Amino acid sequence: xxxxxxxxxxxxxxxxxxxxxxxxxxxxxxxxxxxxxxxxxxxxxxxxxxxxxxxxxxxxxxxxxxxxxxxxxxxxxxxxxxxxxxxxxxxxxxxxxxxxxxxxxxxxxxxxxxxxxxxxxxxxxxxxxxxxxxxxxxxxxxxxxxxxxxxxxxxxxxxxxxxxxxxxxxxxxxxxxxxxxxxxxxxxxxxxx
Numbered sequence: 588x589x590x591x592x593x594x595x596x597x598x599x600x601x602x603x604x605x606x607x608x609x610x611x612x613x614x615x616x617x618x619x620x621x622x623x624x625x626x627x628x629x630x631x632x633x634x635x636x637x638x639x640x641x642x643x644x645x646x647x648x649x650x651x652x653x654x655x656x657x658x659x660x661x662x663x664x665x666x667x668x669x670x671x672x673x674x675x676x677x678x679x680x681x682x683x684x685x686x687x688x689x690x691x692x693x694x695x696x697x698x699x700x701x702x703x704x705x706x707x708x709x710x711x712x713x714x715x716x717x718x719x720x721x722x723x724x725x726x727x728x729x730x731x732x733x734x735x736x737x738x739x740x741x742x743x744x745x746x747x748x749x750x751x752x753x754x755x756x757x758x759x760x761x762x763x764x765x766x767x768x769x770x771x772x773x774x775x776x777x778x779x780x
Contacts, residue, residue, distance in 0.1 A: 617651040617703050617730035623755030623770065624729050625658055628699065631726040631749055631757060632663065636696035643672040643695040645686070645710070647702040655701035655728045663699075671695050678706040683713035691718040698725040707731055708739045715744045722760070723747030737763045 632642060642663055646656035653675070660670045671693035676686040687710065690698065698720070700707065707727075714720035727750035737745045737760045749759040755770035 615704075615730075615733070617647070617649055617655075617701070617728070618753075619651050620655040620658065620701070620728055621753045621755075624751045624753050625655070625662060627751030627755045627757055627770070628659055628726055628728060629662055629666070631751060632668075632697055632699060633666075635724055635726065636668070639667050639669070640696035641669045641671045641693065642697055642699055643674065643690050643693055644670055644699045645674045645676070645690045645702065646700065647706045648675050648677060649703050652701040652703060652728075652730070656699070659699050659701070676702075676706060676710050678703060678709075680709070683710050684717055686710065687713045687718050687720070690714070691720050696724070699727070700725060700731065701728040702731060704731060704733055704736050708736060711740050711744055721747070726750055729753045732758045732765055732767065734763075734765045736760075737765060 632640075636642060644656050644660055646652040656673065656675075660673060663670060672690060672695070674686050674690040676683060680686075691714065702710070711722070715722070722745050725748050727748060729750065729752050731748070731750055732752060737748075742762055745760045746762055747760065749757060751757055752767060752770070756768050758765055758767040760766075
């Protein structure tokens with residue numbers, strides 16, 4: 588992807604500017620994932636990549652995000668899928684370029700993200716501006732369902748991202764809007780709707 592530029596030719600930084608981090612208030616920290624959430628993530632990934640598809644997993648360094656990423660990787664491999672990369676990132680960094688490249692270099696079928704919102708906002712902006720990452724091929728855990736995430740990341744940065752709720756439902760981002768879909772009554776798979 589080409590680096591966006593200002594009208595005068597200077598590159599546009601994907602980093603958050605002054606005041607952008609606090610413009611909508613601080614989003615909450617991730618909480619431990621649920622079994623229903625993990626099942627919904629697996630179902631969404633299965634819809635994007637076949638059961639034997641390749642997945643790159645990204646996560647922030649907090650305990651809940653690490654645990655969710657590990658649980659997904661284990662479950663995906665037990666289903667016969669392949670995890671081609673596991674990449675973590677800090678909440679603050681100079682650019683996030685190195686982890687962004689590591690996450691996209693294997694050219695997976697899809698990406699799975701378990702992250703704290705603020706670090707993900709920063710990381711997603713770097714991914715969108717500096718790599719061929721596609722949010723429409725990315726599935727996230729419930730911690731990123733917060734409407735402040737797409738609002739802070741900027742229009743189009745996360746358009747197409749989808750994820751799971753703690754209750755086993757799903758959500759998706761269209762421009763700056765997060766739309767949630769409840770888990771089907773009586774069980775079933777929310778990703779087959």
